[in-house]
Amino acid sequence: MDFSLSEEGKALRDTAKQFTEKEIIPVAAEYDRNGTFPHDVYKKAHKVGLMNFAIPDKYGGIGLTVLNATVVIEELARGCAGITTSLLANDMANYPIILFGTDEQKERILTEYTKELIYGSFSLTEPEAGSDVVGIKTAVKKDGDYYIISGEKCFTTNANYSKYITVFATMDRSMGHKGICCFVVPKNSEGVTVGKKEDKMGQRASDTASVKFTDVKVSKNNLIGGEGNGFKVAMATLDHSRPNVAIAAVGIARAAMEHSIAYSLERKQFGQPIAQFQAIQFMLANMAIEIESARLLTLKAAWLLDQKVRCTKESSFAKCFAADVAMRATTDAVQIFGGYGYSKEYPVEKLMRDAKLMQIYEGTAQVQRLVIAREILNS
Ligand SMILES: Cc1cc2nc3c(=O)[nH]c(=O)nc-3n(C[C@H](O)[C@H](O)[C@H](O)COP(=O)(O)OP(=O)(O)OC[C@H]3O[C@@H](n4cnc5c(N)ncnc54)[C@H](O)[C@@H]3O)c2cc1C
DSSP, rough: OOOOOOOOHHHHHHHHHHHHHIHHHHHHHHHHHHOOOOOOOOOOOHHTTTSOOOOOGGGOOOOOHHHHHHHHHHHHHHOOOOHHHHHHHHOOOHHHHHOOHHHHIIIIIIIHHHHSSSEEEEOOOBTSSSSOOGGOOOOOOOEEEEEEEEEEEEEEEEETTEEEEEEEESSSSSGGGEEEEEEETTTTTTTTTEEEEEOOOSTTTTTEEEEEEEEEEEGGGGGGSSOOOOOHHHHHHHHHHHHHHHHHHHHHHHHHHHHHHHHHHHEETTTTEGSSSSSHHHHHHHHHHHOOOHHHHHHOOOOHHHHHTTOOHHHHHHHHHHHHHHHHHHHHHHHHOOOOOOOGGSTTHHHHHOOOOOHTTTTTTHHHHHHHHHHHOOO
C-alpha cells in the first residue's frame, strides 16, 4: 500500500486547510444555530475546486484519486461536518453516473456540475425502507421512450437545493433487488415535490428533506446502469462513499481532540492544568490512537478503491469504526470540558451532535456490522 499524496493532492489539502480556517470555522456555529443552507460557502468552495471530487478531469472535474480526496475531506469536516455532508452529497449523487453511466450521460450531466455550482441528491431511503433497501416501494413503469416514477422518499440530503435527484425505484417488488432501477431525475420535472425539511439534532447546515414523485416522466436516457441494475449501482456507490463518511468522522474526532488538548492545558483545577491528571491524559491518548486507526482504515479503503479492487468489507470497516470513534471522541471531549462542554458557548457539544449522524446514515452502525459479517462468513 502506498498512501503518499500526489502534488495536486497536497496542494488541494493545503487549500482545504486554509479554506476551513477562513471560510468554514468562522461561520459553522451560526449555520448550526439557524439551520440555514451554506450556499455562500459552497460558492467559494466550488470556485477553488473543493467540490465534486469524484468527477474525472475528462468532464471538467479535478480527477483526484479517492486517496487524495480523502485527506482533503478530513480538513473540511474538521471545520464543520454539516457543511461537508451537503458538499459531499454531490459526489454521492454522481457516483452512479461515474461508475455506471454512458459517455453521453457523463458528458451531459457531470460537466454541468463542474461548469457551475449546482447540487445533487442521492435518494434511496423511504419512510418504510431505510436499512432494508430492497424493501423500497417507489415504483417505476416503462412507457415508450420514458419511465414513469411514483413514490415517496425521505431523508434526502440537499433535496431543497438539488438540480438533479439520483433516485431508486422498483419495476416489481416481487423481483427483490433484481427489480430496482436507478434514474437521474431533473428536480424541475413535473410531479416532483420536496416535502418537509428535517429539523435535525446535528449537521444542521446540511439540508435534509422528503421528496414525492407523482407520475414523474423520465427519459430512458436518464436510466443509469440498465434496467434491474439499480441495487448494484446503489451498493457500488456506497462502497465508494463510505470512506468519505469515515474520513469526515475522523475530521470531527480530530476537532474534538484538538479542542480537548487546548482546553485541558488551559483549565486549572486543584492548582494544576487538568491535562496533568492521568484520567484526562488517558482520554486524550485514546482519542489519538483511535483517530490514527480510523484514518489508516479509511486510507486503506481509499487506496483499494483507487486500485479498482472490490472493497465492500474495508469500506464498512472504515465507516463503522470511524463513526464510533467520532462518537467516543466527541463524548469524551464534552467530558473533558466539564460543565462548559455541555454549553453551546463551547464548540464540543456541536461536535457530539454532528458525530451521531455518522453512525446512522449511509448504513447504520448495525448495518455495517451485518455487511462485515456477511463478507467474512462468505469469504
Ligand atoms: C441527516 C440524514 C441524512 C440522510 N441522507 C440521506 C440521503 O441523502 N439519501 C438517502 O437515501 N438516505 C439518507 N439518509 C437516510 C439514512 O441512510 C437512513 O436513516 C439509514 O439508512 C437508516 O434507515 P432508517 O432511518 O429507516 O432506520 P431503520 O432501518 O428503521 O433502523 C432503525 C434501527 O434498527 C436497526 N436495524 C435495522 N435493520 C437491522 C438489522 N437487520 N439488524 C440489526 N439492526 C437493524 C438500525 O441499525 C437502527 O438502529 C439520511 C439520514 C439522515 C438522518
